[in-house]
Amino acid sequence: MDADNKVKDSTTVDISVASSPSNLDEVPKLLSEIGEYIQRFGIDTDEIRKDAIFKCRQLFLALSTPREIMADHCWGQIGAMMAVGFGLDSGLWDLMAQNGDKPQRAPDLASSLGIEPKLLSRLLRHLSAMGLLNEVGEDEYQPTNYTKALSLPQIGNGYLGLTACTSAGCLKYHEFSRKRGWINPTNPEDTSLMDAYGTDKDLFSRVNELGYGKHLNDYLGGYNLGRRWWIHPDIYPVKERLINGADPSPDASFLVDIGGNVGHDLERFRAAFPDAPGKLILQDLPMMIGQVKNLDSSIVRMEYDFRDEQPVKGSRAYYIHSTLHNWSDDVCESLLKRVKEAMKPGYSRLLINEFVVPEMGAHWEITGLDMMMLALFSSEQRTRVAWYDLIERRAGLRIVQIWSAGAGVESVIECEVTNYEGEA
Ligand SMILES: C[S@@+](CC[C@H](N)C(=O)[O-])C[C@H]1O[C@@H](n2cnc3c(N)ncnc32)[C@H](O)[C@@H]1O
Structure with a gap:
């Protein structure tokens, strides 16, 4: 046994706490709030249902004892x-x-x-x-x-491709952190996942090596099901901001999805905007591009490591979804600078489709994903302040607008390059 492991054998709290309901006083108020939400089902937006779930969780915890x-x-x-x-x-x-x-x-x-x-x-x-x-x-x-x-790959396969392959990284996070002096980790080559399994492979390489690559891709392609997606008119006005004014030539690049996995996002985009001009280009590591199957043939597949020079210059848009949250500021800064070098001032836009963590009252889906980032990548879900610091101060891009659509929904951070003259 590790000599530093702490064994709990004394406490300042009376033992009776363990078998008393956690917060009985709150129960009547919670019940009445839940009743009100239920009256509004079907009349109000889906937010009401989510609020009701949150209150039901509080009710369950209030009635339960710590044991x-x-x-x-x-x-x-x-x-x-x-x-x-x-x-x-x-x-x-x-x-x-x-x-x-x-x-x-x-x-x-x-x-x-x-x-x-x-x-x-x-x-x-x-x-x-x-x-x-x-x-x-x-x-x-x-x-x-x-x-x-659970018989749908998008719902079932995450349990195998994500959780079963990685959960020791979460459950043994305390040991990883203790050994590093309880600091907030930022080194992508030193993660709790690697520590727990005694490997130097990152999550994607590890899961693929274990034979669960397809499971992970299915989960990535489906975890957004039923949630508003960035092209929803309530989030980002694609026609006004991207299609209008785009180069109509068939050879021009319209949208490059960097770290686009097996192309599920571009496929959804193509289905929603079949008449968008130019090319849609999927970029990911060779390991991932090699797994692409049944992708709309009009979508270009390109092997690309985002640490290298961006080969597609002057695209109307570059899109990065749920990928920067896997990496530290240092790696993201270098990636963003590679995009910036390729962007055409006054024409290209960079769209970062990620959560912006509110300073207070964050939804549990955001904080839960932040825990996954912490344990599995030594990275983070970023707050507004952290996004501005990374994108503007470090990478030298300008944030035009953050397009948001409510709790638990990813935002679009729209960026542009201004008078680019080499490294910022
Ligand atoms: C969390 S997934 C997000 C995938 C997709 N954008 C989505 O939202 O479903 C991160 C993606 O980044 C890719 N990736 C990791 N390292 C990369 C690198 N150095 N260059 C390009 N892509 C990379 C992975 O293969 C994976 O497909």
């Missing part, structure tokens, strides 16, 4: 993740989805899938105890919307 919350985290949630992953790998969720909404017996499912019946019964019992699956009889279950959706 129950600990058991929920350490047994309930982790056991559910385990059972979900099992169901993905064994084909359980596909089979249940194919069987439809009817009640399904665990022994029948087990025999179709070659699983020992007792094992499947135990796993399904836990998922139903956690409210993720409906128990309708002894050893008999009915799918929920959630378990049906």
Whole structure:
């Protein structure tokens, strides 16, 4: 055992705290707020539903004792993740989805899938105890919307490609941080992920080596489902800002997606704007471009490492989505300067599609992703101040406008180059 591991054996808090509900006094107020939100379902925007979820979470925590919350985290949630992953790998969720909404017996499912019946019964019992699956009889279950959706690669595959391949980086973050004196890490070559698994590979190389590259790509292509995306008219006016005034020549570059993975974002863009002029160009590392399949043939695939000179000059737009958050300011500064060198003043725009973390009241999806960045990349989700510092002070670009669309939705940070004359 590591000699520095702290073993908790004394406390200043009375033990009775552990078995008292966390905040009973708040319960009536929370119940009344949730009731009000529910009255407004369907009338107001989706924000109301999200607010209701947040209050329900507060209600659950207010009613639970600290011991129950600990058991929920350490047994309930982790056991559910385990059972979900099992169901993905064994084909359980596909089979249940194919069987439809009817009640399904665990022994029948087990025999179709070659699983020992007792094992499947135990796993399904836990998922139903956690409210993720409906128990309708002894050893008999009915799918929920959630378990049906697990058969979709965009929902199911993140559990394997992201969580199962990387979670020790999160769960052992304390050891990584202690060994480095509790500093905020910024070195992309020294991450908790690498420390936990004893590797020098970054997340993308590691996941691909483990054979889960497609799973991770499916998750990346789908984690935004149901959320407003940057081209939504409420977020960024694509026609006015990009299409109008663009070079109409078919050889001109219109949109370059840097770190675009296997092209899901450009494909969505092409579907939404089939008449946009010029070329759409997908750039990513050779490892990723080699995995591109079934991509609209009009989209150009280009192997490119963003640490090198940007080969596409004077594009109408350069787009970077959920990629800068994987990297420290030093790496991002160099990437942004490579883009800046390629941009045509007065014509090109750089669109950074990322969260802007509010200083207060941040949505849990943003803070949760920030924890992933911390453990898996030694990087961060940036606040407005941090974005200005990186883009304007360090990279020498100008932020024209930050286009935002509410809590838990990524913003578009629109940037331009002004009178570029070499390094800023
Ligand atoms: C978090 S993913 C985001 C993918 C995509 N933009 C999206 O939002 O779904 C980061 C992407 O950056 C790519 N990447 C990592 N290092 C890179 C590099 N040095 N040059 C180019 N792309 C890189 C990865 O392969 C991956 O596809």
